[in-house]
Amino acid sequence: MRASYAVGLDVGGTRIAAGLVERKGRIVREMRRATPKGGPFGVVDAIIECIAEVSSSVHPSEIAGIGIGLPAQIDFGHQTVEFCTNLPLGGVDMRGLVMSRVKHSVTIDNDGHAAALGEYRAGAAKGARDFVMVTIGTGVGGGLFVGGQIHRGHRGLGGEFGHMVVDLEGPECPCGGTGHLEAFVARPAIIRVAKEAAATFRGSSILRRAGDDPDSITAEIVIEAANAGDEAAAEIMGNVGHVLGEALVGVVNVLNPQLLVIGGGIGETCPLIIERVSQAVAGGALAGRRDVRVVPAQLGNDAGVVGAAALAFDEYESREGMHR
Ligand SMILES: [Zn+2]
Numbered sequence: 001m002r003a004s005y006a007v008g009l010d011v012g013g014t015r016i017a018a019g020l021v022e023r024k025g026r027i028v029r030e031m032r033r034a035t036p037k038g039g040p041f042g043v044v045d046a047i048i049e050c051i052a053e054v055s056s057s058v059h060p061s062e063i064a065g066i067g068i069g070l071p072a073q074i075d076f077g078h079q080t081v082e083f084c085t086n087l088p089l090g091g092v093d094m095r096g097l098v099m100s101r102v103k104h105s106v107t108i109d110n111d112g113h114a115a116a117l118g119e120y121r122a123g124a125a126k127g128a129r130d131f132v133m134v135t136i137g138t139g140v141g142g143g144l145f146v147g148g149q150i151h152r153g154h155r156g157l158g159g160e161f162g163h164m165v166v167d168l169e170g171p172e173c174p175c176g177g178t179g180h181l182e183a184f185v186a187r188p189a190i191i192r193v194a195k196e197a198a199a200t201f202r203g204s205s206i207l208r209r210a211g212d213d214p215d216s217i218t219a220e221i222v223i224e225a226a227n228a229g230d231e232a233a234a235e236i237m238g239n240v241g242h243v244l245g246e247a248l249v250g251v252v253n254v255l256n257p258q259l260l261v262i263g264g265g266i267g268e269t270c271p272l273i274i275e276r277v278s279q280a281v282a283g284g285a286l287a288g289r290r291d292v293r294v295v296p297a298q299l300g301n302d303a304g305v306v307g308a309a310a311l312a313f314d315e316y317e318s319r320e321g322m323h324r
């Protein structure tokens with residue numbers, strides 16, 4: 001009998017989401033909890049608790065496996081964590097630690113890849129064989145699908161769209177590079193520019209929405225203001241879309257995808273970003289490639305959970321020698 005469920009986990013720097021997921025991507029049971037501070041063992045304990053809770057109502061033989069998306073650079077072939085900036089997991093054998101405490105097989109991947117896989121199985125990219133997903137939140141990540149398969153690259157480290165150079169003399173990126181996309185469009189960049197704008201444009205509602213405290217300005221506040229028609233906020237978010245769009249013109253020219261999916265907490269809540277990316281690609285991509293559609297992600301926070309579960313199903317299928 002084929003197992004009907006997989007457990008998917010999306011481990012973030014501040015929060016862990018877990019779900020019991022059906023083969024077609026429907027989440028039947030879900031939970032969230034804070035990511036423990038401190039070392040990797042606390043994170044592993046939390047992961048084990050989440051798995052136990054979401055899978056408590058089904059027999060272990062009904063579960064294909066466990067998939068975990070981590071905010072880290074993962075060597076997918078070796079299933080090892082190479083680097084991790086937000087959590088102390090670099091070099092830690094996360095797969096082995098979790099697997100030693102559960103009866104199931106465990107597969108780990110980068111969270112951007114998991115989100116792209118989730119949107120492919122059950123969201124905005126369903127049926128698309130060649131697409132690019134870019135997630136914009138605290139950082140920038142994503143995944144690339146070529147011919148209906150996720151393309152992870154030589155060691156599985158691909159898909160780091162945030163670290164494409166968009167300005168040779170641009171600001172420093174958290175990775176240490178210069179002028180990378182992430183330094184322009186991720187949450188810290190939006191907040192930095194919004195603080196400057198709030199001090200300059202007195203008519204803007206940004207500061208009022210933040211309770212007149214510049215340190216309380218969040219990217220969500222800027223997006224809310226932009227969506228309500230605030231000019232300064234719209235300029236900030238429009239510029240985010242513009243820079244992202246110019247970066248994606250290069251990606252479209254190289255890869256000729258049919259679809260660009262814009263996700264992450266920032267990407268999918270701001271229609272202005274989608275609009276500007278569409279404009280940039282329509283105006284800047286080489287002829288013949290401009291039919292690419294630009295759409296927001298559909299699954300929101302669930303994409304990572306659904307995609308992580310898909311990893312577990314895929315691993316189960318190859319283990320069982322079954323081909324879809
Ligand atoms: Zn970078």
